[in-house]
Amino acid sequence: MRKFASWAKRGLFVLSPLSFAVAMAASAAGSSGQMPASVRAAMQHDLGLTSAQLSQYLKIERLAALQEKQLAKAQGRAFAGSWIERKSDGSFQLVVASTSLRSQKAAAGVEIRQARHSFNELSASKAQLDTVLTQGGKAPKGVYGWYVDLPSNSVVVSVGRGQQQAGIDFIAASGADVQSVRLETVDEQPSLRVELKGGHGYLRDPGDGYLYACSIGFPVSQGSTPGYVSAGHCGSAGEIVYFEPSQWTLGPKIGAFSASSFPAPGQTGNDYAWVKVDATHTLSPTVYGYGNGDVTVNGSTEAVVGAAICRSGRTSGWRCGTIEAKNQTVSYSTGETILNLTRTTACSEGGDSGGSFITGSGQAQGVLSGGSGTCKGKQPNRRTRSFFQPLLPILQAYNLSLRTGA
Structure with missing residues (x-):
């Protein structure tokens, strides 16, 4: 049985200062008016945007949602990736990189940029x-x-x-x-986000004198069996979990881990799990906004690099950031190496592990695995990184269906 504690957190350097993003979902590219005012306010605060800049960003997000795949197809083998980028004047554009040397015209809001490697x-x-x-x-x-x-x-x-x-x-x-x-x-090796402090979430009590805290990801079903997804390092198959009504208060039993995947120190693997929830409880297809307004889960369309996302967790609450890269391999300070994580600038703290990453339009992205940096002090900053396990591989691994309010 694994034992978890808190680890110190310091941030990483930002590699590309102009690379700035906000969550988007191709199937949910609605108008900015559909976004709750509380979510807009959180994005403006955590991403350092004015209202006008956020509105212009959302236009580029919708452009990316509609044209990203077609633009990539047009480049063929020369395609070198695409992302949403903030320009020096504060506005945003969709960048499509290509190894092709031929001159290419781009639509408004799109830049075709030459690259060396496809x-x-x-x-x-x-x-x-x-x-x-x-x-x-x-x-x-x-x-x-x-x-x-x-x-x-x-x-x-x-x-x-x-x-x-x-x-x-x-x-x-x-x-x-x-x-x-x-x-x-x-500055610091990423560490898992589990610690012995309070907040909203769920607890394990393995009987060793400690309580272990994590955060709920997204509501799911396996056939008619309800449950939720979370991080694999939060518990092993068969372990009972309890609701946490207040800091470190062991509430009623809510279920037990049905399956969990997390490697031992020195090994490599994934970081995901799902918990079967007892029939006496109700699962709502929403993500708790910690005073910023709850967000309804509308689907699971994957956001692009450069898109903005927000995350929810028991320790640091509701925080927003941008996607910097996908499919990152991360070696944690405790010796485990996790594959296929998505790298973001959102801050997180110990105990947030397993919590939800979601776009402003309600597209579920994944669950927190680990990170570096801290939510303390001014946000955004150049030191904060969080890594999430994408949702779709979890659903596929355990034959789960995401519960939505759409």
Whole structure:
């Protein structure tokens, strides 16, 4: 049985200051008027936007929702990724990167930008790094994770201060194309978001004298059986969970972990789980807004890189940020390496693990796995990162259906 505690949190450096985003969903690209005023206010505050800037961003978000796939298809093999980007004048645009040398015209709000490496090439380089794990190896000490960074057109390997040589050796041993890989020095290794402090969420009481807290993700069903998804490191199959009505108060039993996936230290895997909820309880297809207004879950359309998302958790409440990268491999400070996480600038704290990431239009994105930085102090800042486990692989792994209010 795993035991969880709090770990210190400090942030990562921002790789691309112009890369700025906000959550979007292709099937839910409605007007900005459909977004609750409380959600708009939270986005403006946490993303540092004026009302006019947020409105202009939402137009670009809808443009991305409608045209992203077509623009990628038009580039063919030359496609090098797309993302929403904030320009120096504070406005936003959709950037489509291409390795093609031919002159191309773009629609209003879209920039075609030349790149050296195609998206397929970058993905292949990252896959080489991942192969080290699939062949039984592990991330060396000092190497904290790696991901495809679209704005910089590179694969980024995150290393601790003074650990650059460890990163160089790891890249060389993997056989990845060194021309497409670069190092990023970070202040702190990401850690799991479970701690012994209070807030809204759920608790485990394994009988060792401690209570262990996490946050509910999204309501789901397996056939007629109700439940919710959360992080795998929050508990093992069979463990009972209790509602937390107030800080560290053990409330009524609400269910038990039905299945959980999380690797042991030194191993590699996913970080997801689902909890079967007792029939006496009711699951609502909403995400709690902690005073910012609840958000109805309308679907699970995946947002693009550069899109804005908000997350909800028992410790830090409702926080917003942007998606920086997808499919990141993260090596946690406790020794576990997690695959296929999405990297965001939203802040989080210990105990927020398992909590919901959702777009302003109500599209469920995933559950918090871990992060670095803190929600204390001024937001946004350059030091905060959170990593979430995408929702769709969880639903597929356990044959679950997302409960929506649509």
